Amino acid sequence: MNILVIDGQGGQLGGQLVKAITAKFPGIELTSVGTNAVATTAMVKAGAKRAATGENPIIVASRKADVIIGPVGIVIADSLFGEITPDAAKAVGQSAAVKILIPINKCENLVAGVNNLSFSALIDDVLLKLSEIVERR
Secondary structure (H helix, E strand, C coil): CEEEEEECCCCHHHHHHHHHHHHHCCCCEEEEEECCHHHHHHHHHCCCCEEEECHHHHHHHHHHCCEEEEEHHHHCCCHHHHCCCHHHHHHHHHCCCEEEEECCCECCECCCCCCCCCHHHHHHHHHHHHHHHHHHC
């Protein structure tokens, strides 16, 4: 199973996701793509073995992923303060992968009906959802 983590800005969420996923699923194939070098570096420091930066890696990795995990903005063109290009958002949105989108109410994208949870609580929920997917396959 190929898991893709996408993050932007400073990569704080992506780094925490990589750390939590690799701890819970040590043998899983994990790819991390940052929308910028800072985000990618944060994910590499957190333990990502396969990492890349930018629009084209998002497009290519989205084709190969079984599960894509990241903030909800990865499917919204021009989100994350413009770091998600229209082509990157389209690639994620059109991917056959299961998407676990994290409702981060930032960057002018607000998700109704969702409380502002801590990163820790959000990551716990991601791990729960990912566990269900891994167990089914």
